[in-house]
Amino acid sequence: MATFLLEVGTEELPASFVSDALHQWQTRIPAELDELALSPEAVHFYGTPRRLAVVLDGLPPRQPDRREEVKGPPAQAAFKAGQPTQAALGFAKSRGVEVTALEVRDTDKGAFVFVNQDIPGRAAPDILIELIPQWILGLEGKRFMRWGDGDLRFPRPIRWLVALLDGEVLPLTLENGSTVCVSDRLSEGHRVLHPAPVPLRRAQDYVEALRSAYVEIDPAARRLLIERQVKEAAKSLGGVPMISPALLNEVTNLVEWPTAVVGKFDTGFLELPPEVAIIEMESHQRYFPLRQSADGLTLMPYFVTISNGDPSKQAIIAEGNARVIRARLSDGKFFFDADRAQPLDAFVAKLETVTFEEQLGSMAAKVKRIGAIADHLCDQLNLAAQPRQHIRRAAYLCKADLVTQMVGEFPELQGVMGQKYALHSGEPEAVATAIFEHYLPRGAQDRLPQTLVGQVVGIADRLDTLVGIFSTGQLPKGSSDPFALRRAANAVLNILWSAELPLNLARLLDTIVCDFAQDEALQVNAPEALRTQLQDFFLQRVQTLLQDELGIDYDLVNAVLGDRALSDPLDVKDRALFLQNMRHSGRMDKVYETVNRATRLAAQGTLDTQVLEPDGVVTAAALESRSERAFLAALQTLLPQTQAAQASRNYDQLVAGLEQVAPVVNNFFDGPDSVLVMADDPTVRQNRLNLLGLLRNHALVLGDFGAIVKG
Template identity: 40%
Template sequence: MIDLLVEIGTEELPPKALKKLSDAFTDGIVSGLKDAGLQAAEVYPYAAPRRLAVWLKGVPAQQKDQIIERRGPAVAAAFDKDGNPSKAAEGFARSCGVEFSALQQVETDKGAWLVFRQQQQGQNTADLFPAIVEKSLSALPIPKRMRWGSGTAEFVRPVHWIVMLANDTVIDAEILGIKTDRETRGHRFHAPAAVSISKPEDYAVQLGQAFVVARFEARRDMIKAKVEALAAELGGTAIMPEELLDEVTALVEWPVPVAGRFEERFLDVPQEALISTMQDNQKYFALVDANGKLMPNFITITNIESSDVAQISSGNERVIRPRFSDAEFFWNQDKKQPLESRREQLKSMVFQQKLGTLYNKSGRVAQLAAYTAKQLGADEALAVRAAELGKCDLVTNMVFEFTELQGTMGRYYAQHDNEPAEVATAMEEQYMPRFAGDELPSTATGRILALAERLDTLAGIFGIGQKPTGAKDPFALRRAALGVLRILIEQQLPLDLADLLDKAADGLTTQLGSKPDTQEALDYILDRLKAYYQEQGIGANLVEAVASLKPTQPLDFDRRVKAVAAFRALPAAESLAAANKRISNILKKIDNPPETIDAGLLQVDAEKTLATAVQVQQEKVVPLFAAGEYEDALLSLAELREPVDKFFDDVMVMADDEALKNNRLAMLNQMRGLFLRVADLSVL
């Protein structure tokens, strides 16, 4: 066994892409070794601003010998009519570098074939490693590669050194125009001299002595711990989004936290604007107190151990001050004009060429919101007001500068204008959920506005024939559809999607000149249920069993799916699903299956028992279906297992006597109809 090490030394790599590049580089090397029949006992990836590296511990020093097999023409085509080798067979032998007599035959389920088998001696792993590394580098997810100097090599950033070791020996190769060596570089300022790596297992230790924490996860954990400790000293808690933590980790090799402070007057500005500036522009960690209120402090991560920390702190404070001053100015200016007065400006903002302006859209959304509120018994006036004001913050100075604050600033401006509290909250909640797993609107008006916004967009974009294709989804319709489903299901709203989309289409009629068809939009939204339930561990066949009945109320759909999932866990489920499949196949062959059972025609004990059981179940489950108690209904129907099994064992359904046959078909049709009130169990 040997240990392998490769390090690609570069100029500073893109921080937002560093982790992804590291993962892909490591996976590519591991995959390359696997293709060569090799596997490391342990794999340690490293990623820092100026390097991507992998240590592969415990790799076989040599491949195992392999039998290489090439298949040639079929034996039937390998000989002419005189029994001599055909031209195809001789050509195959020549391509293998042997005489025809060296070929063998192999029998398969598709016939007999000529084959050439040859034993290939395993190669040294160290000899294979450079090509494996090169293949991994060429496959990295780099949108745009660059060249440097006079060479032709291309990479995400200029490459300055390559370390490649097998145990304590340099693997001699040239990669990206650089000769491999054992010399890496330490910290750009603290330890700029070359560092000679003795062997792979010493890599991280030697770099640590040169002020480089090479392991991405170790550096990330170090930053998190240091920021938390410093925040506690300042009497607060640091806000550390995962994305920001990853980006800061990718910016430094030797993380050192430094605290800074800003004037308390800036705290009069909505804290989301200040936090956004600190995180997005400066990569600072903002601090909040025990009540979640922003503190006039921040923490930044520097890449050096400074002898004058106060100077670094002061410099960062100077940088943040003008940005906060801009935010303060925008906030004060925007407050001078109420949201309602900005609605006219939406007439100049195009939503979509065929669907009109944001002003047009807000009018349609208001109509749909009013209808939805009426359906739910909510306050129609609040829903309409929220819809009319919903996009007005888009024309404010603050949102123009900080686009990610749309909705949030709308809430602040609505509060300043003394709009009803629920209207102000809805300004922000209309965008929820923003991403998978995000929280949902907490108010009735917020839910209504979030639904109306998305449904108008879905009905409109599908109505003009611009549905998403492949990876292109410019109006984020996939996210919109999932958002609609989550709100309706998780917030228990008994609304019918087909009905809501039809009302959305009514609102589009004037704009488009005719009422658009919404069936495609409806199908698209309901198709997203497969992904929704997949994340919950519910199989696609369970969803399909319900979807085959085409229910259009997502909350009702959810109850059915949960009921089928519970039924599927019962001992009777498999037998009854098979019976449903059998009955389905029988009834498919009949144009108009009979529905009425004549008790006088029941002859065999098994059919009499089943008929009685079906009648009993009908009386028990029909009220449950009416109440939407699908799980209780299916649990009750599971009692049919024994009489159904006995029926199929003892009774000939397709009897010669036409009346007898029709009576038995009617009984099966009635029973299947009960199950179809929930789902098509034959799909299972």
């Protein structure tokens, strides 16, 4: 077994490409080697800003020999009168064998010609020489470039190649016009700390040889080293570092030999909102901010930056970084002071200059629609005067900070600055909080809005976006969702479920679509089709959330996805969870067979699924057996339990009633007094189908048992 090293040396790569490229290699290289029966015992992937590398440990010297059976043309076409035809001759030639080596065998599709071949395994170096250019040039990413006079494309110019099989150089060549990059055993060390080439005697020496040249080649080790240094630096100052995982990952791929450097800025900048200082340090400078405690946002006038330079120059590096952040924070203070020179509502008029979407008008028009939708929400929720007032004010101001200088410079602070400017302008705290919260959740791991005002405005904002974008025909397709409509719909449902807001979403969508259709500026055509598209879209989101986020079995989700799913979103979630608990507790088994059998047979009748009362649908005089009369009596007993379950959403009562009915129905089907449901007499037949239909309808209050698969 051998060890093979491939290193692709480059100019400084974008940090995001390093991790993306290694992920692509992790997916591709082991799979291709497995397919070629050349699987190594272990595969290691390494990367820094100046190189991508893979080390294959325990690589077989060659593929194993194999015997391959190859199927050829049908026997009738291959041989005529016992003589080989051109088809047989051509097949033999293509496989490199004599015609006499061909065999005729019977298959389930007739007789065919076969040949068995012993194929010797190829040497590992020969295979690697073919694969490696594909591994390098097959990488995908953004903003690839050409350099020199060639057509080769890569994120940055390729400067060297190392290809070692144990101690032997594997001959590789990458041609880029007049520039030719030939593989060697020479790597490169740290650009500053070890500018001389690093000769590699064997592939096994790679990691330690690079470390001796001040390059930590392993991203995981580099990440841990950075994290430890940042924490130690913060501890020395009595602070707690803010280590964003995204920033840590980025910085890991920006350096080869990390050194933590502590910098300082003027304490006067601590008067800025901490979010401003944090975003200045993290997003613009890749600094780690320090705060006074782990459970607060009070910053210290220090930061930690990760240097890729000479550790002996830390003081100079710290001073240079301090000058940069001082200028950045000065800009932030200027924006902050300028924005606060006028009240937040003064910015609302400027929203006319910001386009929300070409066909949907300005952001000012969107704000007006958000207010109208928020009013509809207030009506459905039957809110009192004060929360209505706060909701209207928050809806009016929710986008005002988009035209402030601070948010213009840092779009990530939308909502954050709106809240702070609202408080500075004397707005009620409920309004200011809602301006921030209506954007929540911003990401998959973010919290949901906690206040009623924030919840209502957040739902109204997203519903305006959903109805508006759908009205323009720009629906999500496959993985393409440029307006994040799936995320918006998910947020609406999650807010409703979390806050337990009793909204009729179907009726609310109808109302909003009508408002859009009546707005001449929007030119909405076919409102009925738009309404159907939106309802189908939300049903898909309900299904996805119940299955993927709550872990409900797919058939139980299908059982509750009826007409009530959007008219009562809270109830559809409760019923899905209840059915899941029924299945896990074994309670489902007590009623499943009975209700499911009744549901299947009731489909042959004509009883409306909304009917629960037997009066008027079951003719007592036409009941011929004791089992039928017992069935009717059981349904009459079940009725108040079902009605109570509908009113209270306590489905235990309904299931308890179904459990009591089950033996009676089983006797109706299979007991001593069993009956033939599909009787010849149409009145008797209809009576029996209606009994079954009533049982089905009672069960439908919980879910469609016909959609449930027996466990």
